[in-house]
Amino acid sequence: MYRQLGNAGHRGVGVLGHDGPAIASSGQLDALVALERIGTRLKFPPNHEIYAEGDRADCWYKVISGTVRVCKLLADGRRHIGEFCFSGDYFGIDSGAERLYSAEAVDDVIVMRFERKATERLMDQNAGLARILRDAVLRELTNAHGRTLLLGRMTALERVAIFLLEMFERRDRTKILDLPMSRNDIADYLGLTIETVCRTLSAFKRAAVIGIPTAHRIELLDREALEAACEA
Amino acid sequence: MYRQLGNAGHRGVGVLGHDGPAIASSGQLDALVALERIGTRLKFPPNHEIYAEGDRADCWYKVISGTVRVCKLLADGRRHIGEFCFSGDYFGIDSGAERLYSAEAVDDVIVMRFERKATERLMDQNAGLARILRDAVLRELTNAHGRTLLLGRMTALERVAIFLLEMFERRDRTKILDLPMSRNDIADYLGLTIETVCRTLSAFKRAAVIGIPTAHRIELLDREALEAACEA
DNA sequence: CGCCAGTTTGACCAAGATCAACGCAAGTGG
């Protein structure tokens, strides 16, 4: 099931989203080099704000290293995390003039920051760049749709199982996973409470589906079982 | 609060999403005329499938009239509705080669269907069209993010209140709202059960916030109260 | 008129939230 959530990964996709080559073509490489030139490298320590709700949305970012959370705090204290961004991910590409969410460093983060104006000029000259950004937005849209399914119709067990598989997929791809974010971050990402996240992880551990050597390290013991937990 | 959910409405937005003119420029009109020429007009009766999960995603659509639901059925019968599309909305712009969701007519629907290939050719010649589609996708992304917040952190009461305000906004903009979709559709859109949707609507009716002359007609009696219900 | 699908309402139930206590490891300062 988690496959169907629309986690489109990082494959190249075409103008309106058809499948493209898995490896960046030379045109795409040119585009990325050109992009690099107009970007600014920035460092943030853990929990530092990268931008705030209400800021002018006149730039966007690419994660070089570390983890970013894009989130929103409601008046009564409820918090929602829209997405986690890891090395290579884009964030802050918004449709409005103002930020609706804030972005914060989870751990030590290095990002590249791009001005909208400069990017637009560059896109006019470089069709490859326009395509890369279009694809990125389209992938993000697919991911967002997958998350509405998860939040709308999945149980706590399924949410946590899908989260773990997503993290194994996007991060380590080995049997050992290091989670940079806190239990609270995970809860706010999955629409659960911290207690439910803990209990569900403990349940998976008790069932020998995962190991939890330290709080932020997950060992994958039984992938089949985890995938089965996403099915029904 | 429902304002902040990112329902970006139908304002024009720029290349990377900056605010643009509210009225289509002449370039945009040209683009839409050119687009019209490569589209095919199609009619569907209520509950007819427009495309199915797993179909090749080689085209996309624009709603001319009626209401479309984009949805997904899970193996165990749970259903999730990703979005409702009304006159003027686009749907079926996907990032993958295959449909992850199906699209169905809610009532009598007329759509315009566009082939991906033809659209790509047209976009190469017509920068205005490329911009229109980019903006549409960016707006959809903002909406999807708003829906993850709704599904992840809002109570049943808040979800229904936000839904009603969204519908008043997107559809009638008067005091009377005709809902084309069933209670079941609403439930699957809001991540609730049909009973909870009914009960919540009844509660709003009892509190004289809305009137329900017939099951599919909602009368807005106290907008303030409905907006207040979204806040906390 | 009676059937049928969709809607509404009520009684009861359970998944997950809340409240509370405790564990544990990393600082910190005496």
Added chain:
DNA sequence: CCACTTGCGTTGATCTTGGTCAAACTGGCG
């Protein structure tokens, strides 16, 4: 170096929201 603090994480007891099950209602329509 070791008490003390502090911030997470884990676990347990209890409560609440919304789900489930069931029955009654309503408006079309043959």
